[in-house]
Amino acid sequence: MSDFSHSLTASASALRAQAARLRHVSENISNADTPGYRRKTVPFEMVQKDGKDMVQAGRVQLDRRDLSRIYDPSHPMADDTGNYRGSNVDLMIEIADAREAQRSYEANLKMFDQTRQMSSSLMELLRR
Template identity: 40%
Template sequence: MADNGADFMRSMSIATSGLRAQAGRMRVISENIANADSTAQTSGGEPYRRKVPSFSSALDRALDAKVVTLGRVKPDMSSFRVKYEPSNPAADASGNVKYPNVNSLVEMTDMREAQRSYEANVNIISATRRMIQRTLDILKS
């Protein structure tokens, strides 16, 4: 029975790490979406640069299980969008304004994927809790 308890804990720990990682990913995506149309603070300056989250795995020694963590959040080095808007305070000497390299459609697709992964981990936790409850009910009878 001790092995089952460890298996339940391992399942919960792995799913919980997935929840944390996906929540962090959603925070990064939300920041990207919130800044999609921002411009630089100074004339000719650089606007917000899209951020890209990464994941890494770590060994939880107590449970002897690999768990996922939100890794480094790196800047997306792709080109900024440029629009000719000479009256914009952020315009450079040529009248061009740089806008963030954020594509809202890509961000919304990434957000939906992160939400689905989050929901899958919630379902794993719920199923594990139900199995624990059933095990306890069997032991009581």
């Protein structure tokens, strides 16, 4: 049974990590037009708890790429030259990250469900 437990723990930790990643990707997408906004990224870390390998989301990191400069003299944040700093969010990258996180989440959910089904089948066999 401990192999089932290890598998369920690994799947559950990966589900939590991908959910955190998807949450930050959605924040990036929603703030793509916010002046001065920096893209957030979430690295994954392998950890061991009670002898079980797990993955968890690390600390949120801000993308240090330069912010885009946008020319709009009528914008309230525009400087003397008519420019203001936009965000460094690239929507194509965020959409690709969102799809990857969604697919990884679905794969881990499938693994969790299959492990649960195998465990239930084993219990039925042992009852006979």
